[in-house]
Amino acid sequence: MEHRETTELSAVLEKDLEQALDALGVLEPLRAGQACCRFCRQTATLANLFGYYPDVEGVALVCDSPTCIRTLMDLLRTGDVKL
């Protein structure tokens, strides 16, 4: 039988996002407009959040602007951000 390696992709459903971010302690700053995208430094919101990953500063939020998604993909390719 053919062996197929599996790559897991962590995801959160849009409607569970608030709960997940609350548990990480970033929901309040996000709601207050104090959280920003790690790459473009624009305000991150629940509506424009593409994803989040852990880094030295805590939880890095990434907005859904094409440039920021592209930067994130570059970090995935180098292994600086992991799936």
Place this chain on the structure above:
Amino acid sequence: MSWSTVLTMLKYFGIGTPGFFLLGLVLYMAIKYPTRFTKLLAILMALGYKVFKAGERKAIALNIEGKVNDFVHNAASQITGMRAAQVRIVWTDVATTKAEFVAQDRLVINMKRFANQDRNFVHATMAFIAVAFLPRAKKLLTVTQRSALDLYTAQTLLAEQAGPLLEHFLDDFWGNEAASRPKVMELVEDFYLIDKVGLFRPVLIQELENVGRKVFHRDRRFLVATDVSTLVRFLCRYAKRSVGDETVPLRHLGAYCRCQIMIIARHARLVKGDIEPYVTFIREVFDKKVENLYLIGPAAPDNWEFMNAIATEATRRLPITEVATKRYPGSILVKGRRTKVESYLIHLRSKESVTYFDRDYEKEFIIPALGESRTEPAPECDASVPASSRPSSSA
């Protein structure tokens, strides 16, 4: 109001006699056992909600997994040695604390509701390709090469899908790259040209897969990236080649990518069944430390049988193995016009292909190779092969 009127009204709303009795039973339970009825309703509601939630998640996951895995399986089946990785969507636990999240050290992607699946699919595809497609080779490439490779691969996947999917991809990725990274798009254009003649997956991706499996004792990223650039240029020249043009190089001797294309399409030799000049030439090719030889010719039955005979004889006599055969569609230049053809390819690989590059090997073979021209002239011009025995490349 009589019972018959009530029954008529219920029937009007589509509730027949069994439904009427069920409704009556529910009402009786609600009145007779109100507390138990409420608890039962709560359990049913929670179950329904959970089923709905799980159903939506499952539907999103299956949608993404199905499409991506199907594509990867198809792509991997064309590349010898490529591991057919598959994606699995794992829903994060919403109660994960910050400490647990840091320990897990993973990106979490926000998935839109099921009604908005197209963007989910595009994002998941790009993330998966970035991580799982040629992971080892991409670590040796430049940012431009890596980005172009992923962008073109995603485009070939998404082009097969209809409508909004492609629009999301064009909006979120393609357009952005085109506007801000022209070098990436130039390379994507090269890949498109190579793909036009059908050699993107069976030759270029195959070579990258091979390079990814090599082990270096020192940082060789610059050399590999340079090698890949010249390989792409070599394949572009081949893609622009007109049938019968014997001035285009068919051999690429880089430091780590060493391959040769050999066209088998000469009618006179085919009629005579004369395989000897080809086998002699294959020996010459592998003596020059070429690792992969791609025999290419028209997919007409008499021609591919002739090609198979050459490959069988060559593998019998020389330290090489036949690793793959495939038919593929392509578009070649005939008298200045692109013509669609069905081609046949046999991939022969040296049994002496190098995996570990230590200092001694590099000193003997790699450093001299860097001093030479990376893209050698067409083998037909090789003086070591007598003109009479040289196979023609007049495909």
